[in-house]
Amino acid sequence: MMTDDNGRAAAELKQETLQLARDYLFPQRIDLMGQLGVDLVIGRREGYRMWDLDGRELLDFHLNGGTYNLGHRHPALLAVLQDSLAHADVGNHHFANPERARLAQHLAAVTGLQFSVFTPSGAEANDVAIKSARRYTGRRKIVALEQGYHGRSGLSGAAGNPDSARAFNSDYPGEFVTVPFNDAGAMEQALAGGDVAAVLMETIPATAGFPLPDEDYLPAVRELCDRYGTLYIADEVQTGLGRTGRLWAVEQWGVKPDILITGKGLSGGLYPVSAAVLSAEVGGWLADDGWGYVSTFGGAQPGCAVGCKALEICADPATLDNVGTIADYLRTGLEDIRNRRPFLSDIQQCGLVIGLRFDAPDGGMRMTGALYQHGLWAMFASFDPAVLQFKPGLLVDRAYCDEALQRLDDALASLQGAG
Ligand SMILES: Cc1ncc(COP(=O)(O)O)c(C=O)c1O
Structure with a gap:
């Protein structure tokens, strides 16, 4: 328990932090969250729970997009990081280090691809993928989903989605093209000119609230890529590392990409590491041009040490079994709630990749606020605010799910009560 003095100090620190964030970080973010009643400054965190500096407990159903798939401060990952920092630092990016080499070997084994290029962020890993595809095909155009x-x-x-790039005058009209999700005809039209270097796709688009691909959509995209000499880049930053019950979500649809992107959870939430994993052919430039991509912090030794352990835990059959068991358990509970509370209009689910659709254009946004008041942190989907991203961790148990379902039910009741 916090003493009163500690409590007062924490409450003051929270207000000071929010004010500094408004002044020096991201005023609009603070204001928008404030409108939803969310004024979170994360203090203690452990497993799948975290506490606001003012003491409010939250079940974490956002997990920073899967960064905390294995929980906050997982003891085994923390031990690996501490051990690494006891004898190493980030290393020198011109050289291999044992952890970096071992993680690359492991990623090759679990993807069927060959070379890993490590980056601090998922965004940079996608940059590497795009550049590799352009170099390999000699083409410039990239097709992605709207x-x-x-x-x-x-x-x-x-x-x-082009909005942010356009706002910064940093879009590349003609070079970056978008097509609608689940529309193989539109994809064929985009590729048929034979000038597309790569299709870059999230397997289940997270920021759109996890709409599921039709059964034959991803295999059709793979086939179109083969037909038109285009590479398939699977962005598995959110859907990979066991979240669907398979290590990579593309496995659910029997698709093998030419490049696979992973990040977030690979870091265990402890030390940034992401990767573009390239086929031997597409990564052929690494044999000719050892400095074709360089990043001071990409492949940092402690991050790769944690990444090895995180990958091992995610790929463990016991972890993947738990994902299947918990996915079924949650489905039953969610369906029960939906039957009683029609504001929850649809459950979009593949394993523990879950989007909850509500019966209002801003339904997911309203639920973000209501759930926060009831002790559960989950975030609306930015590209479809009717949907709430509902992301349980890979290692949760039934008792934790029961608590979460109760909080969801209570939050829905509070919204219904408010009309
Ligand atoms: C699917 C997907 N790809 C890439 C990224 C970018 O990762 P990062 O924030 O590490 O740059 C994200 C981040 O949310 C993501 O959800």
């Missing part, structure tokens, strides 16, 4: 999100760096930011 509601795709691949990060906010230069090239990744230009792919998918």
Whole structure:
């Protein structure tokens, strides 16, 4: 328990932090969250729970997009990081280090691809993927989904939903093209000119609230890519690392990409690491041009050490089994709630990739606020605010799910009560 003095100090620190954030970080973010009644400044965090500096407990159903798939401060990952920092630092980016080499070997084994290029962020990994595809094919054009999100760096930011790139006058009309999700005809039209270097796709688009691909959509895209000499880049930053019950979501549809992007959860939420994993052919430039891509912090030794352990835990059959068990358990509970509370209009689910659709254009947004008041943190989908991203961790148990379902039910009741 916090003593009163500690409590007062924490409450003051929280207000000071919010004021500094409004003054020096991102005023609009603070204001929008404030309108939803969310004034979170995260203090203690452990497993799948976190506490606001003012003491409010929250079940974490956002997990920073899957960064905390294995929970906050997972003890085994923390031990690996501490051990690494006891003898190493970030390393020198011109050289291999044992952890970097081992993580690359492991990623090759679990993707069937060959080379890993490590970056600090998922956005930069997508940049590497785009550049590799352009170099390999000699083409420039990139096709992505209208509601795709691949990060906010230069090239990744230009792919998918164009609003942010346009706002920064950093879009590349003609070079970056979008097509609607689940429309193989539109994809064929976009590729038929034979001038597209790559299709860049989230397997289940997260920022659009996890709409599921039709059964034959992803295999059709793979086939179109093969037909028109285009590479398939699977952005598995949110859907990979076990979240669907398979290590990579593309496996659910039997698709093998030419490049796979992973990030977020690979870091265990402890030390930034992301990767573009390239086929031997597409990564052939690494054999000719060892400095074709350089990043001081990409492949930093502690991050790769944590990444090895995180990948091992995510790929463990016991973890993947738990995902299946918990996915079924949650489905039953969610359906029960939907039957009683029609504001929850649809459950979009593949394993623990879950989007909850509500019966109002801003329904997901309203639920973000209501759930916050009831002790659960989940975020609306930015590209479709009717939907709430509902992301449980890979290692949760039934008792934790029961708590979460109760809080969801209570939050829905409070909204119904408010009319
Ligand atoms: C699907 C997807 N790709 C790429 C990214 C970018 O990752 P990062 O924020 O590490 O740059 C994100 C981040 O949310 C993402 O959801």
